[in-house]
Amino acid sequence: MKRQPLRLAILEATRILEQAGVASPRTDAELLAAHVLGVERGRLPLIPLVDPPVIDAIGQLVAQRAKRVPLQHLTGWAALGNITVSVGPGVFIPRPETELLLEWGLNLLKGRELPVVVDLCTGSGALALAVAHERPDAIVYAVDNDSTALAWARHNADARAELGDTPIRLYSGDVGDNTIFAELDGLVDLVLCNPPYVPPGGELPPEVIDYDPAQAVFASEGGLAVLRLAVATAARLLKPGGGLAIEHDDSHGTAAPAVVSARKVLTDVRDHQDLTGRPRFVTARRA
Missing domain, CATH: 3.40.50.150 (Vaccinia Virus protein VP39)
Known part of the structure; x- marks a missing residue:
């Protein structure tokens, strides 16, 4: 399975969330990606390529967020x-x-x-x-x-x-x-x-x-x-x-x-x- 650019997955997630009316689509897309990868949001630029299952997992969470399930319910935490x-x-x-x-x-x-x-x-x-x-x-x-x-x-x-x-x-x-x-x-x-x-x-x-x-x-x-x-x-x-x-x-x-x-x-x-x-x-x- 060929690895895929994380950046493109985040861009697509941002587009989906923006169309769904989510207030902060880019932020939420990045936080969901960070959650799936188990890293802090600030470290995402250090991960250029990811495996297809990671892309799928991000996509599933984005689909839930697009249905307006709270971001915090998907990640399990709030700051x-x-x-x-x-x-x-x-x-x-x-x-x-x-x-x-x-x-x-x-x-x-x-x-x-x-x-x-x-x-x-x-x-x-x-x-x-x-x-x-x-x-x-x-x-x-x-x-x-x-x-x-x-x-x-x-x-x-x-x-x-x-x-x-x-x-x-x-x-x-x-x-x-x-x-x-x-x-x-x-x-x-x-x-x-x-x-x-x-x-x-x-x-x-x-x-x-x-x-x-x-x-x-x-x-x-x-x-x-x-x-x-x-x-x-x-x-x-x-x-x-x-x-x-x-x-x-x-x-x-x-x-x-x-x-x-x-x-x-x-x-x-x-x-x-x-x-x-x-x-x-x-x-x-x-x-």
Whole structure:
């Protein structure tokens, strides 16, 4: 069997994905090729020729991606910060937009020894685990009310612990329960939250509508219901000088800061844009 140029396979994959309406066809084509070859994406130029079975394997994954199966479901992982976590059916896929929220939280923790961090609506555990990776001295708590998400989070937490990261403390609970983490009231340095926030009926790509669990995407009250609960919990948990960072829909650039500002103990309320320049997360400090 004659070896074939990898470059041509990637070009063909890019064409197929572009026709299918995939948002980042070249990137996805390269990531799928790297996945099949078991190499990092940056090493693809060092592999000029591949065997026909490799071409076939790439083609099969590209066909699935063209049907709008999420890239992360095909590769089995998603990145956040300097870690990767396992993802698949039943758990929300971490997004690049959350990188800036994570960065804000880590900056807040600079100079704080043994900080206490709480990740509300943890899903796959990505935010909590990314913090634990960067701050081995932190005591990181994470909570979710969905058993499937918690199973993914537990798997990811165990995997990160095996790699040497500080274990996180994972709990089942609802962000609206005013007794959740009651023992931490007034003791927390940082609360992070990426809640469900899309208004019901919002237009979303097939990768989200068909694959992300609805309870992790949509929220009532125009998308603000869970955000309100998370803000109330954060106001209770934070110590003076502690910080809150919570992600929101790009239509909530005014509404989300207003919800936070309504809590008089939360000050220095600011909204932040994501990598595409859209309103994406709000931050505050505990007075």
